[in-house]
Amino acid sequence: MNLSQSINLDHTKKSPRKIILFGAPGAGKGTQxxxxxxxxSVHAVSTGDMIRQSLKNSTPFEQKxxxxxxxxxxxxxxxxxxxxxxxxxxxxxxxxxxLDGFPRTISQAKALENMDVKxxxxxxxxxxxxxxxxxMSGRRVCSICGMxxxxxxxxxxxxxxxxxxxxxxxxxxxxxxxxIKQRLEVYHSLTEPLKDFYRKKRILVSVTAEGDVVETTxxxxxxxxxx
Ligand code: AMP
Numbered sequence: 001m002n003l004s005q006s007i008n009l010d011h012t013k014k015s016p017r018k019i020i021l022f023g024a025p026g027a028g029k030g031t032q033x034x035x036x037x038x039x040x041s042v043h044a045v046s047t048g049d050m051i052r053q054s055l056k057n058s059t060p061f062e063q064k065x066x067x068x069x070x071x072x073x074x075x076x077x078x079x080x081x082x083x084x085x086x087x088x089x090x091x092x093x094x095x096x097x098x099l100d101g102f103p104r105t106i107s108q109a110k111a112l113e114n115m116d117v118k119x120x121x122x123x124x125x126x127x128x129x130x131x132x133x134x135x136m137s138g139r140r141v142c143s144i145c146g147m148x149x150x151x152x153x154x155x156x157x158x159x160x161x162x163x164x165x166x167x168x169x170x171x172x173x174x175x176x177x178x179x180i181k182q183r184l185e186v187y188h189s190l191t192e193p194l195k196d197f198y199r200k201k202r203i204l205v206s207v208t209a210e211g212d213v214v215e216t217t218x219x220x221x222x223x224x225x226x227x
Contacts, residue, residue: 018121021099024125024129026132031217032125032217032220036224037098042096047101072186073182088115120203123223124205126210127209133177138151142167144167149169
């Protein structure tokens with residue numbers, strides 16, 4: 001597909017700066033979000049990271065939230081919408097951001113439209129479920145800063161240690177096989193319909209994420225006009 005034609009991207013204009021990175025769990029959203037943020041000097045807004053950070057508090061509310069995550073289910077829309085609204089209103093999101101993991105339902109997408117935020121581009125990372133299941137078993141994240149790694153495809157410089165902050169790498173509680181399958185089911189039923197929602201607005205671009213990290217990054221950066 002000719003990406004520029006499909007969404008009328010004019011590369012003589014400024015790069016898009018308000019971006020949604022969309023894709024199944026394990027498609028590489030976290031890794032690609034960091035690449036785009038570095039390239040455009042904008043902030044990442046990851047609902048998964050925000051939730052995991054707040055779960056460290058372990059109040060009864062957070063304990064309830066962790067049950068949704070451990071079961072591979074989505075948190076209630078109202079909670080997520082409040083969380084994101086507050087974050088997008090902060091000064092460091094004024095000039096751009098990459099949304100990683102939001103919106104995940106049609107009602108979250110509609111709520112985003114009602115916030116005073118105009119999304120420039122939605123990038124959908126495409127990858128088959130069988131490859132996701134294969135990849136997710138090797139996925140690790142930093143226990144302190146949340147930086148994503150993979151034991152084969154995206155290794156840290158020192159085994160089990162985060163390159164960025166020196167934190168210990170761990171397997172996420174929701175990366176076990178049965179939870180991954182549940183998360184994929186939720187993705188296909190509740191989140192994937194968003195592709196049509198954004199396709200109709202002519203801001204959706206699909207990028208294959210089946211290659212290695214370097215290949216995917218190069219395709220993603222091309223999509224935002226950076227070669
Ligand atoms: P992620 O790190 O994006 O894969 O998110 C991990 C988990 O956090 C998901 O499986 C959900 O339980 C929860 N979560 C993250 N973002 C959202 C969202 N936009 N709506 C509902 N739940 C979410």
